[in-house]
Amino acid sequence: MLRKFGRLFVIKNRFEAFLIIFALAMGAMDRGSHYLEAMPNWLGWTLFVACGGAVMLGGAKILDALHYERERKEAELEAC
Template identity: 45%
Template sequence: MTRRTPPFSRSAPARPGLWRRFKRLFAVKTKFEAFLVIYALATGAVERGFGYVHRLPGASGWLMFAACTGVVFIAGGKILDAVERDEHDRDAGLDML
């Protein structure tokens, strides 16, 4: 008779498919999902930028606002490039997930 381990104990064997499915929940797979992430980043950047405008008087507040929102363009480009590269790899049969 084999001894069963509790489902959440440290000695329980890990199911390899479970972590793969869990990891795919947090992967941006389509351009639509990428645009949603970029929109969320932009909304947060504008909110933070307005906070700087209210806290810092004059040009320094607006400079920080521009820096916050400018970073979204850089990050958005990187996210879109990564999604396009992943789509190309998937089409070519080089999918790693």
Template identity: 50%
Template sequence: MFRKFKRLFIIKTRFEACAVIYALGVGAVTRGLQYMEQYPGFIGWLFFACCTGAVFMGGAKILEVTRPDTGERRRRSDLEGQERRSEIVQAVSEKVPGRADMSRAT
């Protein structure tokens, strides 16, 4: 019984993800309009943009998580970016001086 209840809160398909994002968007726009009434002018528009911007970021993450993993990347740059990051981390770790070297440098 608990598993069936828990299943209600798990987003598995892209349709469910889109429904959740739509609901978040409607709520964010409603809250943004309330901010615009409460804070007229630029600050109201800024709060409105923050509300909707949060939905864009959250929605992107939800859609990314629900994308089926085929094992293939869409772009070659995705793989190159991972290799590049590992090279940078390795180069930085080699260049970081020890504590004794830092005390002599100052």
């Protein structure tokens, strides 16, 4: 039963990855807009851009991990 519950938290395909990246981007941009309200100078804009950049880096890492996981599964199947 715990194994089935744990599978809910595994990203299985690119569609799920893009949904997660979209949700992260929405949260990051909301946080960035709060920074702009609190600090309307260059520091607020810097933190706003940093929030968006962090999502881009995280999204790229998620997509790379899916690619490497798929390659590993294919290599395991060839070895059998």
